[in-house]
Amino acid sequence: MASKIKVIVVGIGEMGGQAVEMILEKKNLEIVGAVGHRRGVGEDLAKMVGLQRDLGIIVSADAEKIFNTVEADVVLHFSASTMKDTCFQTKGALETGKNVITIAEEASFPWLTGKEVAEEIDKIAREKGVTFVGTGINPGFMFDYFPITVTGALKRVNKIHIVRVVDFSRYGPIVWEHIGVGKHPDSFKDGLDNGDIVLHVGLEQTVNIVAKAMGWDLDDFKELQEGIISKSRRESKYGVVEPGTICGFKQIGTGFMNGKEVIVQDITGSILPNVEEDGVDVGTYIMIDGIPSVKISIEGELAVQGGWGTVARAVNSIPQVISAQPGILTVDQLPPSPCLPGK
Numbered sequence: 001m002a003s004k005i006k007v008i009v010v011g012i013g014e015m016g017g018q019a020v021e022m023i024l025e026k027k028n029l030e031i032v033g034a035v036g037h038r039r040g041v042g043e044d045l046a047k048m049v050g051l052q053r054d055l056g057i058i059v060s061a062d063a064e065k066i067f068n069t070v071e072a073d074v075v076l077h078f079s080a081s082t083m084k085d086t087c088f089q090t091k092g093a094l095e096t097g098k099n100v101i102t103i104a105e106e107a108s109f110p111w112l113t114g115k116e117v118a119e120e121i122d123k124i125a126r127e128k129g130v131t132f133v134g135t136g137i138n139p140g141f142m143f144d145y146f147p148i149t150v151t152g153a154l155k156r157v158n159k160i161h162i163v164r165v166v167d168f169s170r171y172g173p174i175v176w177e178h179i180g181v182g183k184h185p186d187s188f189k190d191g192l193d194n195g196d197i198v199l200h201v202g203l204e205q206t207v208n209i210v211a212k213a214m215g216w217d218l219d220d221f222k223e224l225q226e227g228i229i230s231k232s233r234r235e236s237k238y239g240v241v242e243p244g245t246i247c248g249f250k251q252i253g254t255g256f257m258n259g260k261e262v263i264v265q266d267i268t269g270s271i272l273p274n275v276e277e278d279g280v281d282v283g284t285y286i287m288i289d290g291i292p293s294v295k296i297s298i299e300g301e302l303a304v305q306g307g308w309g310t311v312a313r314a315v316n317s318i319p320q321v322i323s324a325q326p327g328i329l330t331v332d333q334l335p336p337s338p339c340l341p342g343k
Contacts, residue, residue: 004027004028004029004030005028005029005030005073005074005318005319005322006030006032006071006072006073006074007023007029007030007031007032007072007073007074007075007076007318008031008032008033008034008035008066008067008070008072008074008075008076008093008098009023009031009033009034009035009045009075009076009078010034010035010063010075010076010077010078010079010089010090010093011035011036011037011077011078011079011080012034012035012036012039012040012045012048012049012059012078013039013078013079014307015078015103015307015310015311016076016078016079017048017049017050018307018308018311019076019078019311019314019315020034020045020046020049021049021051022311022312022315023315024046024051024055025342025343026315026340026341026342026343027341027342027343028319028340028341029315029318029340031045031055031057032057032070032071032072033057033060033066033070033072034057034058034059034060034066035059035060035061035062035063035066036048036059036060036061037061037079040059041059041060041061042058042059043058043059044056044057044058044059045057045058045059063089063092063093064092067092067093067095067096067098068092068096072098073098073099073318073322074098074099074100074101074318074321074322075090075093075098075099075100075101076101076102076314076315076318077089077090077093077100077101077102077103077104078102078103078314080102080104081104081105081106081201082104082106082113083104083106083107083110083113083114083117083118084113084114084117085104086102086104086106086107086134087114087117087120087121090102090121090132091120091121091124094121094124094125094128094130094132095124095128096128097128097129097130098130099130099131099132099321099322100125100130100131100132100133101133101134101135101314101317101318101321102132102133102134102135102314103134103135103136103140103310103311103314104134105134105136105139105201105202105205106134106201106202106205107132107133107134108134108135108136108139108140108144108202108205108206108209108330108331109134109139109204109205109206109208109209109212109330110134110328112204112205112208118328121328122327122328125326125327125328126326126327128326129326130326131321131322131324131325131326131327131328131329132327132328132329133317133321133324133328133329133330133331133334134330134331135313135314135317135331136309136310136313136314137309137310137312137313138164138200138202138206138267138309138310139202139205139206139209139331140310140313140331141309141313141331142162142164142284142298143162143164143202143203143206143207143210143265144206144209144210144213144331144332145331145332146286147160147162147210147286147288148209148210148213148214148332149336150286150288150294150296151214151288151290154288154290154291154292154294155290155291155292156290156291157214157288157289157290158262158289158290159261159262159263159264159288159289159290160210160214160262160263160264160286160287160288160289161263161264161265161266161286161287161288161289162264162265162266162284162285162286162287163266163267163268163280163284163285163287164265164266164267164268164283164284164285165267165268165270165273165280165281165282165283165284166267166268166269166270166282167270167271167272167273167282168181168248168269168270168271169234169236169237169238169271169272170237171238172238173238173239176238176239176271178197178198179197179198179199179248179249179269180192180197180227180246180249181239181241181245181246181247181248181271182239182241182242182245182246183197183227183245183246184244184245184246185227185229185245185246188227188246189227192225192227199225199249199251199269200249200251200267200269203223203251203252203253203265203267204221204223204253206253206265207221207253207254207255207263207265208221208255209330209331209332210255210263210332211255211257211262211263212330212332213330213332216255216257216262216263217257218255218256218257218262218263219256219257219258219259220255220256221253221254221255221256222253222254222256223251223252223253223254224250224251224252224254225249225250225251226249226250226251227246227248227249227250228246228247228248228249228250228268228270228278229244229245229246229247230242230243230244230245230246230247230271230277231243231277232277234247234271234272236271236272241271247270247271247272248268248269248270248271248273249268249269249270250266250267250268251266251267251268251269252264252265252266252267253265268280282299283297283298283299284297284298285297285298286298312339313337315340316337316338316339316340317334317337318340319337319340320334320335320336320337321334
């Protein structure tokens with residue numbers, strides 16, 4: 001990278017703010033524009049994300065204007081989960097010849113939830129010679145890119161089983177409400193049924209990414225969602241979970257081929273999970289049945305940090321996405337994205 005890559009950040013919330021901080025630490029990246037949808041519009045970007053200096057970039061609410069007047073190589077998108085919303089918010093970037101990297105979960109395998117939308121995005125990207133990729137820590141790494149890479153060292157693979165346990169005590173009240181923490185089990189069930197409670201988004205996407213990479217034609221996909229009822233009182237920074245109420249969730253996505261389970265992805269998100277009560281410990285565990293069989297345990301901060309991991313995947317993927325073939329790509333079609341050098 002002889003010259004700096006010019007970046008526009010769309011969505012300056014928690015994730016977008018972390019991305020701004022990370023980009024400013026990289027010697028080959030330069031922020032040239034910022035689009036916000038609610039808070040911070042009209043403010044200097046650096047001050048908005050808590051830095052005690054001016055960056056000279058004012059957060060704009062007018063994405064169309066930024067896309068049409070600011071020269072950039074790539075747009076990092078942090079403000080949606082659905083493919084429909086992502087298309088609406090990023091189509092203008094593609095139309096003006098900018099690559100797009102989004103952390104929208106549905107965008108990681110966009111044909112599942114909106115084939116027509118995906119085809120429209122793919123057509124625009126190909127015509128303009130740019131690339132559209134959905135990535136993050138999950139989807140984008142733990143349940144797809146990393147295990148797919150591991151299978152490259154094996155002679156045969158029969159089944160891929162991944163378990164991820166995340167401690168949600170580090171997240172605030174909004175996230176707790178989002179996953180139903182503290183609710184009575186009946187209220188939790190009602191919330192799942194009516195859509196008020198939304199758990200992990202992206203299991204069907206990551207299962208399909210793995211299947212596509214492995215050349216497996218799935219017969220079926222099934223997903224289980226259930227709440228975890230706490231037996232004890234759990235106190236954390238953001239609140240208290242009383243016994244008999246929901247302290248988290250368990251979610252399992254399973255892909256079948258010829259009637260057999262070939263991909264199982266199991267995620268548990270809980271407030272202060274512990275082995276004694278919950279039977280699980282924080283971490284990510286990849287188990288591959290094959291020749292030879294493999295078990296990999298990922299512990300430490302990477303195992304539990306969804307936020308920074310997602311941001312890092314988006315930022316570090318920039319050079320590979322810019323160099324990739326035009327159109328919509330899934331993460332398995334990209335080469336490895338090493339951590340970019342700092343200043």
